[in-house]
Amino acid sequence: MYLEVLMMFLAAGLIAAAALVVGGLLGPKKPGEVKLSAYESGVPAVGSARERFPVHFYLVAMVFIIFDLETAFFYPLAVKFQAAPQFLFANAVIFVAILAVGYVYLLRKGVLNWK
Amino acid sequence: MTHDPLWITFIKALAVCVLLLGAFAYMTLIERKLLGRFQHRPGPNMVGPGGWLQPIADAIKTIFKEDLNVTAADKFVLVLAPAISIVFALSAFGAIPAGPAGSLFGFNPWVMDLDIGLLYILAATSLGVYGIFLGGWAANSKYALLGSLRSSAQIISYELGLGLSVLAVIIVAGTLNLREIVELNIWSVSPWLWPGLLLAFATFVISGTAEVNRTPFDLPEAEQELVAGYLTEYSSIKWALYQMAEYVNMLTASAFISTLFLGGYRGPRFLDALIPGVSEWPFIWLFVKMAIFMFMFIWLKATLPRLRYDQLMRFGWIYVFEFALAAALVTGAVVAFVI
Amino acid sequence: MVAFVILAALMVAGGVGVVTLRQPVHAALALVGTLLALAVTYVTLQAHFLAAIQVIVYAGAIMVLFLFVIMLLNVSGERTGDRLKWLKPAAWAAAGVTVAGLAVVYFLQRQPLPGAAVVDGALGGGGAERIGEVLFTDYLLAFQLVGVLLLTGVIAAVSLVQRAAPETRPQRGGAARSAPHEPGAASGAGVMRDDELVHGGH
Numbered sequence A: 001m002y003l004e005v006l007m008m009f010l011a012a013g014l015i016a017a018a019a020l021v022v023g024g025l026l027g028p029k030k031p032g033e034v035k036l037s038a039y040e041s042g043v044p045a046v047g048s049a050r051e052r053f054p055v056h057f058y059l060v061a062m063v064f065i066i067f068d069l070e071t072a073f074f075y076p077l078a079v080k081f082q083a084a085p086q087f088l089f090a091n092a093v094i095f096v097a098i099l100a101v102g103y104v105y106l107l108r109k110g111v112l113n114w115k
Numbered sequence B: 001m002t003h004d005p006l007w008i009t010f011i012k013a014l015a016v017c018v019l020l021l022g023a024f025a026y027m028t029l030i031e032r033k034l035l036g037r038f039q040h041r042p043g044p045n046m047v048g049p050g051g052w053l054q055p056i057a058d059a060i061k062t063i064f065k066e067d068l069n070v071t072a073a074d075k076f077v078l079v080l081a082p083a084i085s086i087v088f089a090l091s092a093f094g095a096i097p098a099g100p101a102g103s104l105f106g107f108n109p110w111v112m113d114l115d116i117g118l119l120y121i122l123a124a125t126s127l128g129v130y131g132i133f134l135g136g137w138a139a140n141s142k143y144a145l146l147g148s149l150r151s152s153a154q155i156i157s158y159e160l161g162l163g164l165s166v167l168a169v170i171i172v173a174g175t176l177n178l179r180e181i182v183e184l185n186i187w188s189v190s191p192w193l194w195p196g197l198l199l200a201f202a203t204f205v206i207s208g209t210a211e212v213n214r215t216p217f218d219l220p221e222a223e224q225e226l227v228a229g230y231l232t233e234y235s236s237i238k239w240a241l242y243q244m245a246e247y248v249n250m251l252t253a254s255a256f257i258s259t260l261f262l263g264g265y266r267g268p269r270f271l272d273a274l275i276p277g278v279s280e281w282p283f284i285w286l287f288v289k290m291a292i293f294m295f296m297f298i299w300l301k302a303t304l305p306r307l308r309y310d311q312l313m314r315f316g317w318i319y320v321f322e323f324a325l326a327a328a329l330v331t332g333a334v335v336a337f338v339i
Numbered sequence C: 001m002v003a004f005v006i007l008a009a010l011m012v013a014g015g016v017g018v019v020t021l022r023q024p025v026h027a028a029l030a031l032v033g034t035l036l037a038l039a040v041t042y043v044t045l046q047a048h049f050l051a052a053i054q055v056i057v058y059a060g061a062i063m064v065l066f067l068f069v070i071m072l073l074n075v076s077g078e079r080t081g082d083r084l085k086w087l088k089p090a091a092w093a094a095a096g097v098t099v100a101g102l103a104v105v106y107f108l109q110r111q112p113l114p115g116a117a118v119v120d121g122a123l124g125g126g127g128a129e130r131i132g133e134v135l136f137t138d139y140l141l142a143f144q145l146v147g148v149l150l151l152t153g154v155i156a157a158v159s160l161v162q163r164a165a166p167e168t169r170p171q172r173g174g175a176a177r178s179a180p181h182e183p184g185a186a187s188g189a190g191v192m193r194d195d196e197l198v199h200g201g202h
Helices: A003-026 A055-079 A085-109 B006-038 B054-063 B075-093 B117-139 B143-173 B178-184 B191-211 B236-262 B270-274 B284-301 B309-338 C002-020 C023-045 C048-073 C087-108 C118-125 C126-136 C140-168 C175-176 C184-191 C192-200
Strands: none
Touching: A003 A055, A003 B006, A003 B054, A055 A085, A055 B117, A055 B309, A055 C118, A055 C126, A055 C140, A085 B309, A085 C023, A085 C140, B006 B054, B006 B284, B075 B236, B075 C023, B117 B143, B117 B236, B117 C023, B117 C048, B143 B178, B143 B191, B143 B236, B143 B309, B143 C048, B143 C126, B178 B236, B191 B236, B191 B284, B191 B309, B191 C175, B236 B284, B236 C140, C002 C023, C002 C140, C023 C048, C023 C087, C048 C118, C048 C126, C118 C126
């Protein structure tokens, strides 16, 4: 059954590779120093783009992982939910309540509040 | 559950890819024409009768453009990134069922029928973020890098809303198989479930719009701030691959929303009284529903201004996140205590 | 079996790539490849749900964090700090101990693998149902403890950034200028500096 997924990726990869090859072959090739420099509003580029970045992005990614994991645990719960709805609902509420503490903490710390 | 032979599957996969790319080409034209109408101007109408050959002209032009590779760029990743984008965008669509089993000349109208089809689409689309991130990084240009970093943070933030919104559907359907979700028709289970499902539907549509970077969430294209974001240093076919990926993701989002919340490939049953079996016809119903959402995407683009980045992040993390979780909990409570 | 050999080779190649590639982003990409190959291995073992979660969580979330951290630290390819000199022998030692441990387990503790029927029974088709059943009966306490663990993670992430904020600020230009405004507040540490970063270049 999962060979079908492989077929899908093969077909998509084939299309992407074909597009890249055809585009690469058919386009003209007239490189120039200015043409191949990084775009910086028409003036020569200053420094490298390999700069250090705001720590907030890291924080967002970190918090995302945590809540993504929470969601990952909810999928089996949701699938089996109708087997024991009240019991599982109570468990989900406890689980959410624990994480809600963290969520409120994030809100209070202003992490989710970009400026 | 029968499966088609592998070579048939491969042909179907290729057909899906080609159809999606054709749909991409004509969506660009339809979008421009509609935006023209929204703004009281004709839109593209010169190439071919009524402008309907415009996409072909665009395609030829793009292919024959020079393919620039910026000197400072990381060449390998620069080529890899758009390929990643388009491959995951195309592959995600394969799990969408387009009709009842065996309705495509005796074959199944889908590429794959997975027990975890819903998660497959979420996983495949979540990998699309690499295309955007790496594209911006590889170009080694400030605008590109900033754009890609912003876009990646946006995409992962709204992925949470997406992941939480589907929980309501899973709770009602009790399965991750998209075909079973369609066959069950979640709205018919109980009217008590409607508030939770409606809320989930709303948050899902909003998150989906943000995931595919459409207005009002099209921050990657905030040209006043970022030139063209992660696309800044891309040209020619590689740029076209990103455009394709964006539109294919829109198509997948439309199909995914339709499949989860609006009965996917099934038509309204009351029409069966007029034409027997019409609700079982393959393709047509999914197509109609997708067209509605594609129109909605364009309509939003014509109507809404773009959010500021801080508004976007706050909206995603505070409103969408909370309401999506609330939708799941409300649905769970109804299933547990009311029905 | 053929699939396993191919996947194992891919995973080992990815692992070697992670260690040997000089450019951190390339190394991270090699790790993504390894994780995806691992997900496919789960599929060949009929653990479909696990494979999907592996992709969503590891490849879709954790590796994105890795890339953000690489951006944040801006570790370039060539810089190898003197402070980390101890790391190389320590890494070799750790690898040696791991291999030795595996060898000991392999040669001394050999147990027959469970038959295919046993595995299939335990997996129940590999979907989410069986995992849900087990998770919310036998491992219910563990499930709730995971919630506590994740909560710890939230708090740790915030406090880590808070304390580290003054040092991790970019040293140059516009970013440092606005630094003193909000001492200690996490939101002050990394709010949208990109405009300033761009203009700082001019």
